[in-house]
Amino acid sequence: MAASHCKQTIFEEYLTPIVVKSHPQSTISNSLSSHEAEAYCCPIRIRDIVLAPNFPPTSVAPDINACTASLPAATFSKILQSPNIEGHTALYWAIVNNRPEAVFALYNIFPPRASSSYAYFCDARLACMTTGDHVLFKKLNLAYGPAPAKYEHLKDSLGCPSDDIQVHACDEPENRFDVVLRIHMFQKRLRAAQCMYYEFVAGGV
Numbered sequence: 001m002a003a004s005h006c007k008q009t010i011f012e013e014y015l016t017p018i019v020v021k022s023h024p025q026s027t028i029s030n031s032l033s034s035h036e037a038e039a040y041c042c043p044i045r046i047r048d049i050v051l052a053p054n055f056p057p058t059s060v061a062p063d064i065n066a067c068t069a070s071l072p073a074a075t076f077s078k079i080l081q082s083p084n085i086e087g088h089t090a091l092y093w094a095i096v097n098n099r100p101e102a103v104f105a106l107y108n109i110f111p112p113r114a115s116s117s118y119a120y121f122c123d124a125r126l127a128c129m130t131t132g133d134h135v136l137f138k139k140l141n142l143a144y145g146p147a148p149a150k151y152e153h154l155k156d157s158l159g160c161p162s163d164d165i166q167v168h169a170c171d172e173p174e175n176r177f178d179v180v181l182r183i184h185m186f187q188k189r190l191r192a193a194q195c196m197y198y199e200f201v202a203g204g205v
Contacts (some may be wrong), residue, residue: 042067042076045197047085050093057101064105077110081120088123095127095136103136113141134167134201142201154192160184168200177202 006173030173045063048055067076091112094102121142128137137143150163155162164182179200183189 011126042071043079046079046090050090050097050099051085055099057099058100060099060105064109068109078181080110081115081117083119083123088127089120091120092123092127095124095133096130098131102142111141128201132169132201134165137199137201138165143159144197153186154189158185158188160189163198165198165200167200169202 045067049060049063071079080090083092085093090105091106095108112124115121124140125137125142128134128142131167161184163184164180166180166182168178168180170176170178179202181198183196183198186196
């Protein structure tokens with residue numbers, strides 16, 4: 001296979017959901033340059049990071065750095081936003097499989113709130129709901145509603161400390177829970193903003 005034809009085929013795969021198959025290393029190295037071979041392996045690397053059993057956390061950063069070095073930023077972000085791993089994004093599987101190193105490495109590259117892909121944002125929300133992880137839901141800033149900057153500006157102008165939402169499971173078999181909302185200067189902020197919006201995650205789906 002000519003290198004030019006192979007390169008075209010590779011980048012066509014990036015733009016659509018792909019099925020990752022194993023390929024002999026010799027086949028890849030014979031038909032591609034070292035840079036192209038590294039680019040070809042990126043979807044496989046990402047899949048292993050979030051799905052492979054016993055994947056070492058210390059390998060997450062080097063593998064992701066290798067992908068960012070070998071692919072254009074737009075192409076790599078396209079891969080991360082696409083539901084090309086068993087119908088979900090890489091971030092979804094990192095959350096569901098409880099791989100915090102992968103979660104925050106992927107998040108730092110392309111936060112869901114910064115994405116123009118509504119499906120990517122919803123997939124991350126679904127993962128947190130599946131695991132019932134309110135703490136991670138909050139850290140990843142996955143709540144709906146107006147941009148947080150609007151409320152942060154008002155809160156800061158009033159000298160108001162950060163709000164806090166705590167979710168406590170009470171009876172896991174029946175999905176009972178307690179929610180504690182600490183909203184500082186609630187009445188003053190509500191009068192100024194006319195609306196205050198909060199979300200939390202409790203239990204599973």
